[in-house]
Amino acid sequence: MSKLAPTSIKYVIKAQINARGVIEKPDVIGAIFGQTEGLLGPDLDLRELQRTGRIGRIEVNIHSEKGKSYGEIIIPSSLDSAETALIAASLETVERVGPCIAKITVKSVEDIRAMKRKFVIDRAKSILKDLMERGMPDVTKIADDIKEEVKTFEITKYQGLTCGPALLDSDEIIVVEGRADVINLVKHGIKNVIAIEGSNIPDPVVQLTKEKITTAFLDGDRGGSLNLKKLLETADIDYVVFAPQGKEVEELSKKEIYKALRDKISASQFRLEEPNNYNHIHEEAVNADTDLEKTTKPLSSKKHRVEITKEQRDMFKKTLEDLIGTRAACIFDSSLNLLGKVPVKELMNTLKTIENPYVVIFDGKIDYRLHSLAKRKGVKFLVGMKMDTDMKKNEYVLCKDDL
DSSP states (O other): OOOOOGGGOOEEEEEEEEESSOOOHHHHHHHHHHHHTTTTOGGGOHHHHHHTTSBOOOEEEEEEETTEEEEEEEEEEOSOHHHHHHHHHHHTTOOEETTEEEEEEEEEEEEHHHHHHHHHHHHHHHHHHHHHHHOOOOHHHHHHHHHHHIIIIIOEEETTEEEOTTTTTOSEEEEESSHHHHHHHHHTTOOSEEEOOSSSOOHHHHHHHHHSEEEEEEOSSHHHHHHHHHHHHHSOOOEEEEOSTTOOGGGOOHHHHHHHHHTOEEHHHHHHHOHHHHHHHOTTOSSHHHHHHHHHOOOOSOSSOOOOOHHHHHHHHHHHHHHTTTOEEEEEOTTOOEEEEEEGGGHHHHHHHSSSOOEEEESSEEOHHHHHHHHHTTOSEEEESEEOTTSOOOSSEEEGGGO
């Protein structure tokens, strides 16, 4: 059973229980599961929600006195507000606990984020008061100090190459051309970045691209195109993105950086859909036939291939057909046992908490964010109705037409 990570808790349901007789904690938990089963349908079944990590462990504090029992029930939830309210209301349908007549009354549903916001506001008031007492510095100076701190303390080195502080901790990296590019991206919150810093591609960068999902982010000039040529020839590049024409990465604004990264395309897609650009950066090609052969040769977007059996393919197809129109997702283990069925909108959160997912099949479109998370969690097969145009079909990522 998956545990609910403390960082994923959104709400806490608090209820009071009174019973005419002596009852214990296991009696209360059993009554809650038993008498709410099937009440809200399979998607909001308490056992299923707890198994998939969207409802946490039910805490019961019970006391008995003079032949009567009373106490408190606490249930953490990572569901949205409406679903949490439904779960809370379902508790009040419990009428008996063991042999005793009992009544459960929901006292509150606390928004953990609201409590955190209150703490932040109160703490901010205290900090502001201290600042005012010591004299408020110039706002421009504060901004400049922050920028200098980013440049001085967050920029680091990896085997002699300038990089951001999150380079080794991230499953995805961004390769840029120079130190100034690294500084600009880190300043705007992108910290999994490293620079090649020269005309040749360093071996540490080549090795990192083999281990991590890699995006090449180049200047929008001829130099950027030539560096991309070298990267494609020596490293394992998954995605390609350029700064706007005539601009360098180091001079882009935050809005321009994030817009460019949103518009990135896969390396294989770049070769297939941008033949003129690709031929231009491969100026050393001997003849047009050689250029065409290189242009149309797709890059593999998966580092380690996996084989799909006929039994698996048939099971994937049947499950996907059963999910049509449900907007639901099924998660299976390596023995193809169902670990959980969740709404598609909860799939990302569920994958973050569930243990050992092997196959994910869902009624929706496979996009880059889901693909990246599934890969980090060790999912071997990701199956959806369709996929984004920049996703490459392979033995790992499949859509309805492939089955």
